[in-house]
Amino acid sequence: MRLYALSDLHLGCSENREILAQVPARPDDWLIVAGDVGETAHHLRLAFDLLVPRFRQVLWVPGNHELWTTARDPAALRGVARYQALVDLCRSYGVLTPEDDYPVAAFGGRSMRLAPLFLLYDYSFRPPEIPFDQALDWARASGIECADEILLHPDPYPDRVQWCHARVEATLARLAAGPALPTVLINHFPLHPAAARLPLVPRFSLWCGTLRTADWHLRFGTEVVVYGHLHIRRTHHIDGIRFEEVSLGYPRQWTGRITPDRLLREILPGPAS
Numbered sequence: 447m448r449l450y451a452l453s454d455l456h457l458g459c460s461e462n463r464e465i466l467a468q469v470p471a472r473p474d475d476w477l478i479v480a481g482d483v484g485e486t487a488h489h490l491r492l493a494f495d496l497l498v499p500r501f502r503q504v505l506w507v508p509g510n511h512e513l514w515t516t517a518r519d520p521a522a523l524r525g526v527a528r529y530q531a532l533v534d535l536c537r538s539y540g541v542l543t544p545e546d547d548y549p550v551a552a553f554g555g556r557s558m559r560l561a562p563l564f565l566l567y568d569y570s571f572r573p574p575e576i577p578f579d580q581a582l583d584w585a586r587a588s589g590i591e592c593a594d595e596i597l598l599h600p601d602p603y604p605d606r607v608q609w610c611h612a613r614v615e616a617t618l619a620r621l622a623a624g625p626a627l628p629t630v631l632i633n634h635f636p637l638h639p640a641a642a643r644l645p646l647v648p649r650f651s652l653w654c655g656t657l658r659t660a661d662w663h664l665r666f667g668t669e670v671v672v673y674g675h676l677h678i679r680r681t682h683h684i685d686g687i688r689f690e691e692v693s694l695g696y697p698r699q700w701t702g703r704i705t706p707d708r709l710l711r712e713i714l715p716g717p718a719s
């Protein structure tokens with residue numbers, strides 16, 4: 447049995463819907479969908495209608511785009527209520543989410559704990575000389591502001607930082623509770639600032655994670671970290687631990703590079719297996 451991953455499907459784009467429709471069926475294997483499927487529940491249903499029948503088990507973690515409240519969403523759910531509605535939708539498909547017990551399964555003959563996480567960001571991926579209260583102005587000075595500032599509401603938390611910190615605290619307790627097995631950490635946002643480097647838009651790092659998770663790859667028996675959000679697909683190592691950015695991204699970012707047979711990223715047993 448193998449573990450594959452995908453993220454940032456952005457199914458609002460017709461080219462992305464077309465390539466996803468060609469994803470190969472692997473009925474013996476598991477699939478991680480690491481967020482930014484799209485902006486609506488309709489996009490999530492599109493993805494699960496295609497993927498759930500083709501894999502033994504699908505796992506999902508939310509991206510920032512799924513949490514946007516847009517005019518296209520008649521329910522206009524915000525924040526935690528929106529997240530919970532998406533979790534309920536996943537459960538109707540049998541898709542596992544960060545709200546489920548972390549599943550244990552054997553890949554390549556090794557038992558692994560899979561930990562889907564929802565941790566958000568707190569603007570701490572910034573240079574140390576930039577104070578927190580100047581961070582947004584620092585990003586805006588380079589012409590960058592994430593649409594989350596307008597569309598990703600933290601209700602009932604007063605802000606996204608407090609939502610992030612509450613998620614980190616609750617998740618920490620769950621991960622530390624065991625069992626002591628090799629673990630795959632799965633989060634839309636990179637867990638480590640070195641995994642959040644964006645050469646074209648470096649100050650976008652503000653919306654990419656939290657320093658509170660910067661040592662998580664060295665704890666909890668972490669075997670590999672799976673993430674997306676950057677739209678820079680790659681395999682790299684931090685402190686000897688494998689990090690896999692598994693995004694598709696927007697058509698202008700993947701056309702000519704990613705073909706249907708290369709859409710899936712193999713996480714376990716591993717790319718070389």
Ligand SMILES: [Fe+2]
Binds near residue numbers: 482509
């Ligand atoms: Fe994305």
Ligand SMILES: [Fe+2]
Binds near residue numbers: 510634674
């Ligand atoms: Fe994202």
